[in-house]
Amino acid sequence: MSTVALRQACFSDNQYEHNAFQKCFSNLLGIGFKRFAVDVYWNPLRTEWSLCPVEQPGSDTDNEQDSVVSGSTVVVSAATASAKIPESTPLQPGGFALGRRQAMSETSSAVSTTAISSSSSLSSGQSTSEAVKPTITSFPTTSGPPLMQIGSYNCTSLMTLGLLTGLLADFMDATDTTTGASLTLLILNLHAASSLSDPDGPALLLSQDQLPQSGTLLSDILKGNLSEDTYTPSRLQDQRANLNSSWYDVDWNNRPAEGYYEASPDANGRLATIDGWPSEAFMEFQEFYRIVASFGTVDPQMQYYNIGSDFDYVFPPGTLTKVVETSIESDGQVSSGCLFAPSENTLTSGTNSSWAMSVPSSLEVGANPDLMSPILSIANLTSCGLSPFLNQSLANTTADKNPLPYAAYVHSSLWSWAPGEPLNVTSDATKNRCVAMTISPYPGRWSVTDCADRYRVACQDPSQPYNWQISSDSTDYEGAASACPSSYQFSVPHTALENAHLLAALQAHRQSVPTDDAILVDLNQLSVADCWVVGINGTCPYLSRTDTDQTRIVVVPTVAAVIIFVLAALTFFVKCAANRREDKRGRKRRMVGGWEYEGVPS
Known part of the structure; x- marks a missing residue:
């Protein structure tokens, strides 16, 4: 299950503009990321959970320090969904160098230290003097509210947690009756937004009165769009x-x-x-x-926020993460x-x-x-x-x-199918409808095979998922279940680690039988083409195109079929066949400040 920090994937240039974020988040969902680390910032001036790291002035504020000047109109590019804004906030003599807001390295004593945060630590001294009053520049846009330049950040007022949940809820609707339906995990790292008077410095400790109250708790915002989809x-x-x-x-x-x-x-x-x-x-x-949400880290500036009040809806810190230190x-x-x-x-x-x-470690990936x-x-x-x-x-x-x-x-991060697999099904009743693990050219990866072809069989001890044996006899898929020794079952790996142990068992088996370079695993599409299920009598939960109930007609993409019916990568969740609901739950369109999300691009 691939995990991504939105801070780095969508906001590495310090631009928090809603059109760009819509496209970024939609792309990440469409690509196949399933677990998201989300930095959310409490803005006491607007009393809202924001994705922007700095306070934005309230709509009715008359604070003298909130000096706002107008800039030229910004046209957001439709091709890149980005807006180039010059850094106009001047450096003060003897002041600080503009840099990204960083969260302090310590965490609240109530927070698990094993959760991953997408913010890094801030060195002491990166703070502006009390005399510095950064100018806030408002750049009108042709689509949505103005872009506010505050310190080194460019933010629009729509950049809230409610925007993210609205986008996610519409993605849930769009994939509700397709093989794109899968779990999405949210890891929420809590921060206090930096002060308007020191936008690039550390946030201030918030008092109890400045923190969210009933109606604006983190769980309240999540419930607004995701209540029907969230496993609590x-x-x-x-x-x-x-x-x-x-x-x-x-x-x-x-x-x-x-x-x-x-x-x-x-x-x-x-x-x-x-x-x-x-x-x-x-x-x-x-x-x-479809949704599971958990706390990640909580900044010391938010230490008086009682995250326990959200535990009926959001899992405690560390629930969805077990961090392992590695060397590569x-x-x-x-x-x-x-x-x-x-x-x-x-x-x-x-x-x-x-x-x-x-x-x-640092990755070098080309464009x-x-x-x-x-x-x-x-x-x-x-x-x-x-x-x-x-x-x-x-x-x-x-x-x-x-x-x-x-x-x-x-x-x-895909570990099951070999590149180019699975091949398209043929009209033959058994050809290309079963699966074998192979040794070469891609060790441990899967390829489609004729169900009538004879191989040895992958047998698993259900009480010890890493314990695999290779059957002593070869058989076709129909006879595979009876080929395994007592206490073992014909099976298919459900995680990458199970797959690695099966490959090790196959490699050990080849020392005695060098000619065996493939084994059958329990996966087939005998019922419906491109719908991979476990078991010879496995039933695809999706109806074919000839079904008269048009709400359940599904185009099953090959890659999506792999993801949904074969694996839930690196967790113990197992994709199996079952009946899908006949009708989607009705839900109103998600509106965020008058802006409506219209779907996720492919």
Whole structure:
């Protein structure tokens, strides 16, 4: 599950303009990023959660220090969705050098230190004197509110958390009945906005009276657009307390994967768990949830904000992240921190890749990369069971101006299909409708195969997901389930780490049978072309084009089918077939300050 910091991917040039952000965020969603680190700033002057790092004057402010002058009209380019604004705020004699706002390195004692923040630390002394009164320049635009130049930042008033949730909610609607439906995770890093009088210095400690009150809490803003789509902590707690009436009260292929959690009977004899999570199939296809939100870091300036008041809707810090420190060599090899060890196939707390993530070293990616050639460091981190966290801009550009480097990053984190796969299905009943893992030319990657072809079989111990064996006999897909030894099941890897252990088992097997360079894995499209499911009787949750219910007609892109039905990368969520809801929930269009989002470009 690829992770990206919006600060670096969309705002590395300190421009916070709503048209550019719309395009940037839409591109990142369309490319396939599933986990977002979002820096949100509380602006006490406007009493709102903003994406802009500096306070913006309130619409009715008459504060004398808020000296606002007019600039020339800015025309936002339709091609790049960006506006070039000159830095007109002068440096004061003996003052400070203009630079990006940085968050202080310490975190509140109530905040987990394992969460990743996309801000870096600020050196002491980068503060303006009290006499400095930076000029705020208002640049009228031809689309939306004016662009305000405040210190080294360019922001519009629409750049709020509500804008992001509105865009995300419309993306949920647009992908509601397609294979683009998948989980999106939000990691929210809380900051106080820098003062208007010192826009490039550290923010001030906010008093209780300056902080959000009921109606403007972080959870209140998220609920405004995402209430129907969000899986909440209270929902998880209720389901964990009674598995028989929740996760186990569904078909087998919607249940969470065994081995990643412990379940035991409570005092009333009901099965319960303290560490389990539902499968993604259960969350999406059974309960129709698409969003999970968690706190990341909280700045000391926000220490009096009670994040506990949001815990009924937002998960505590560190819930969706398990940071692993790694070292990467110049050739892209991971020299330390890798979770994969071929001789250790027992799942432990140290080798559990659920939520595991790591920040790669500086990446050199061209403006027009070859999407078929992976970035080695990203591919190797993924094979190690770690979700690469993109905390830098690529090719010196943001994703609204050029999304290709960011697409190359996501493609490099794919671990299942070999480049160019899966091939198109044929009219033959079995040809190109099953899947084999191969040794060459792409070790451990998958290719389509004729279901009648005979191979040895990938067999997994369901209680130990990293424990794989290769069957002693060769068989076609129809007979694969009976080819595995006792206590093992014909299966398919659900995570990159499971895939790495299966490859290790195949390579060890080849030492005794050198001619075996491929094995069957439990994945097929026997029911519907391009809809990959587990099990010989697996049912595609999407109807074909001939169905008369037009709300459920789906064009199934090959890549999307891979993502949805094969893997939930680097988490233990398992994509399985299930029935999809027949009708989408009605929802009003998202409006943010009179501006309406109209969809996500492909």
